[in-house]
Amino acid sequence: MIEDILVIIPVYNEEKTIGNVLKELKKYFKNILVINDGSNDKTKEIVEKENVLIISHETNKGKGEALKTGFKYAIEKNFSAVITMDGDGQHLPEETLKFVEKYQRKPTVGILIGKRNIFSKDMPFIRKLTNLSMSFLISLLSFQWIPDTQNGFRLIKIDVLKRIKLYTSHYETETEILIKSSFKGYRIKSISIKTVYSKEKSKIKPIEDTIRFFKLLLFILFPSLLKKNE
Numbered sequence: 001m002i003e004d005i006l007v008i009i010p011v012y013n014e015e016k017t018i019g020n021v022l023k024e025l026k027k028y029f030k031n032i033l034v035i036n037d038g039s040n041d042k043t044k045e046i047v048e049k050e051n052v053l054i055i056s057h058e059t060n061k062g063k064g065e066a067l068k069t070g071f072k073y074a075i076e077k078n079f080s081a082v083i084t085m086d087g088d089g090q091h092l093p094e095e096t097l098k099f100v101e102k103y104q105r106k107p108t109v110g111i112l113i114g115k116r117n118i119f120s121k122d123m124p125f126i127r128k129l130t131n132l133s134m135s136f137l138i139s140l141l142s143f144q145w146i147p148d149t150q151n152g153f154r155l156i157k158i159d160v161l162k163r164i165k166l167y168t169s170h171y172e173t174e175t176e177i178l179i180k181s182s183f184k185g186y187r188i189k190s191i192s193i194k195t196v197y198s199k200e201k202s203k204i205k206p207i208e209d210t211i212r213f214f215k216l217l218l219f220i221l222f223p224s225l226l227k228k229n230e
Contacts (some may be wrong), residue, residue, distance in 0.1 A: 004079060008083070015041040053073075175213065
């Protein structure tokens with residue numbers, strides 16, 4: 001049973017899948033934290049039945065805010081690292097062990113990130129295009145090659161989280177983590193994971209999240225803009 005790594009799962013209306021995800025994770029991890037980001041279905045009740053840690057936001061604040069809530073808890077409780085994963089079944093619980101094994105073998109790596117097969121027939125074309133273009137751009141900004149930057153299945157050392165300050169609140173937070181940790185000199189390595197897609201509609205809002213992404217780039221490249229908006 002793994003005790004020094006906290007698994008963080010941000011969820012919003014995942015009543016269909018979160019129960020099974022937690023049942024599998026409990027076979028490997030003692031500490032699992034679900035951030036219930038304002039769900040209005042039975043997600044909270046299902047999580048509570050599984051007897052794992054849960055922190056609930058009264059309203060939906062965004063994936064980034066949910067992650068930051070989890071990171072704050074992990075830092076306060078002195079975990080050595082966190083694993084972030086989705087609760088919709090796209091990230092397989094058993095593959096967390098790949099991250100743990102590589103983390104133990106490569107302690108100098110700051111972040112381990114999942115890498116899907118971008119050319120898999122299971123991945124929708126628009127996602128392939130988005131993932132390839134975003135990975136290329138973010139890799140340039142990070143000064144290291146990251147093949148699947150849009151993947152939220154990650155292991156992040158607590159030292160990394162202590163040294164970066166996150167300002168964003170939605171899906172762009174995952175990009176902010178990669179770029180800012182790279183600026184701090186941390187290495188980011190990839191781990192091959194399975195490509196799993198369900199028929200559930202994605203919660204990503206293409207126009208809004210694209211605008212947020214470019215705002216993030218502006219604030220990172222021109223920090224003075226951020227100060228003016230604080």
